[in-house]
């Protein structure tokens with residue numbers, strides 16, 4: 001089984017962001033970076049499939065500047081076999097342009113299964129995986145929280161709001177991974193050493209035309225500081241009054 | 251005048267609020283640019299009966315794709331059919347930024363070879379250009395984009411546009427699928443709605459969410475009861491809770507769950523971890539009930555009660571019932 005996983009390098013979200021003077025990126029000083037949450041789940045799922053089969057190969061692909069090599073090495077350290085950097089130095093926000101470049105790399109790669117995260121936690125476009133699948137002409141099941149790959153069939157559970165769907169297709173196929181299937185393992189020392197020797201190929205990204213152009217980033221208005229209105233059930237009447245008269249939500 | 255397209259999402263034969271939001275948004279743009287609103291419905295036999303609701307919200311024409319093949323979501327047929335429709339010339343197409351919408355719109359955009367503005371909270375049409383806002387970085391940053399495309403394909407975040415009645419003719423037109431459903435490679439074999447008939451997280455104006463402070467699955471009855479007292483509420487949970495299996499993953503709110511922004515969010519026994527806040531901090535009013543007065547949730551809560559959920563929730567439920575009865 002040949003599997004590809006597309007991973008994106010994103011900043012750690014547990015911080016108070018500042019906007020860079022350009023207004024187009026966050027101020028990266030002091031930020032830590034890693035692969036986007038759902039991409040980590042996808043890498044883990046891919047590695048588990050090859051481990052279970054005792055065969056197969058996982059290729060991780062990331063589009064970005066040279067710093068994505070660090071993210072690719074991390075994926076190699078937790079069990080991916082090969083990595084490809086699609087080099088492009090400037091940030092890109094148009095998911096269609098990214099999908100075009102990813103599809104160009106995946107096309108003809110002979111992959112049985114191509115995996116994406118459900119969403120990149122920085123852009124939150126939630127579309128790159130499905131766009132890429134369509135450009136490749138491959139069937140795709142998005143936002144799945146369960147996956148069975150057997151006898152050339154893919155059976156998945158797709159999460160909806162307060163509901164779910166059971167969905168099937170046949171290989172070769174594309175899936176985008178939601179939470180719930182697997183959490184990424186931590187790299188072992190052995191894994192980190194092995195990752196240094198695994199192949200990492202660098203190619204120029206064949207980006208499509210960018211037609212969804214970032215104009216600016218802004219911090220949303222801060223929430224007013226909260227207030228504690230009381231303790232225990234004695235505070236309930238005051239809460240109900242505020243919900244009615246002040247917040248007008250009751 | 252170019253027309254405006256809206257896709258009115260349904261699930262198991264029921265219209266979703268997000269569907270009316272898309273129609274309302276399309277109406278707003280059409281009133282500005284002078285075109286007509288064409289709203290599409292797809293579903294099992296009988297789905298066309300929902301057409302008058304779309305007309306009431308501003309659809310000049312309702313396009314109906316009806317048949318057994320669409321009783322469950324049929325991603326490939328819908329995408330092909332909508333893409334064929336858009337090729338006939340529209341200025342914009344609105345969809346819901348829902349689980350179905352995210353799947354459907356990306357497929358449609360790729361078939362149309364058009365860029366796509368996802369999960370939009372605000373949009374401005376001015377001449378040839380469309381400017382949109384879309385939250386990113388776990389909703390911590392507002393991103394503004396310019397969409398350069400002949401047809402602006404937009405999915406709307408729940409609540410970005412509220413449904414407004416504005417009755418139009420709503421002439422019904424039955425349409426044919428652009429591809430034979432028998433050729434679809436991706437098959438949805440069943441749709442399981444645990445909360446059928448109830449509001450879901452994407453649409454409810456009120457969300458009552460429970461955390462590990464509830465202690466066990468059975469105590470979620472307290473959360474359910476409060477939701478029932480409101481009558482317009484859905485139940486959500488933290489990852490601690492979904493990890494324990496007390497609630498399904500689809501109830502999870504946060505960075506790796508659903509992103510919600512209801513009018514009222516009541517956090518019960520929730521600490522307020524940064525990954526949880528990522529999913530709900532844009533709620534209009536936040537209430538927190540937690541026994542630890544230092545819990546970070548109180549920093550974002552408009553109103554906090556320091557106390558035991560086992561005691562406060564039943565009291566609050568009774569008080570809300572009384573308030574609703576008196577209203």
Ligand SMILES: Cc1cc2nc3c(=O)[nH]c(=O)nc-3n(C[C@H](O)[C@H](O)[C@H](O)COP(=O)(O)OP(=O)(O)OC[C@H]3O[C@@H](n4cnc5c(N)ncnc54)[C@H](O)[C@@H]3O)c2cc1C
Nearest residue numbers: 461462463488489490504505506507519521523541558559
């Ligand atoms: C990559 C990543 C992604 C994540 N994504 C998400 C996500 O999407 N959503 C999410 O929710 N979390 C997410 N988390 C987990 C998050 O970090 C927290 O662990 C989680 O939100 C905690 O849930 P909790 O508030 O229910 O539990 P806890 O943090 O254990 O808090 C329980 C709270 O209940 C209070 N309490 C206890 N007993 C009572 C009582 N009787 N009455 C009143 N209060 C009581 C306690 O004081 C405490 O504040 C993620 C974590 C990581 C690392």
Ligand SMILES: Nc1ncnc2c1ncn2[C@@H]1O[C@H](COP(=O)(O)O)[C@@H](O)[C@H]1O
Nearest residue numbers: 006007063116117119120125126127128
């Ligand atoms: N620059 C990138 N390089 C590799 N994969 C990417 C990149 N951007 C997005 N992806 C993939 O597409 C998914 C969805 O991203 P998005 O559509 O931006 O939310 C991510 O989880 C990744 O799997």
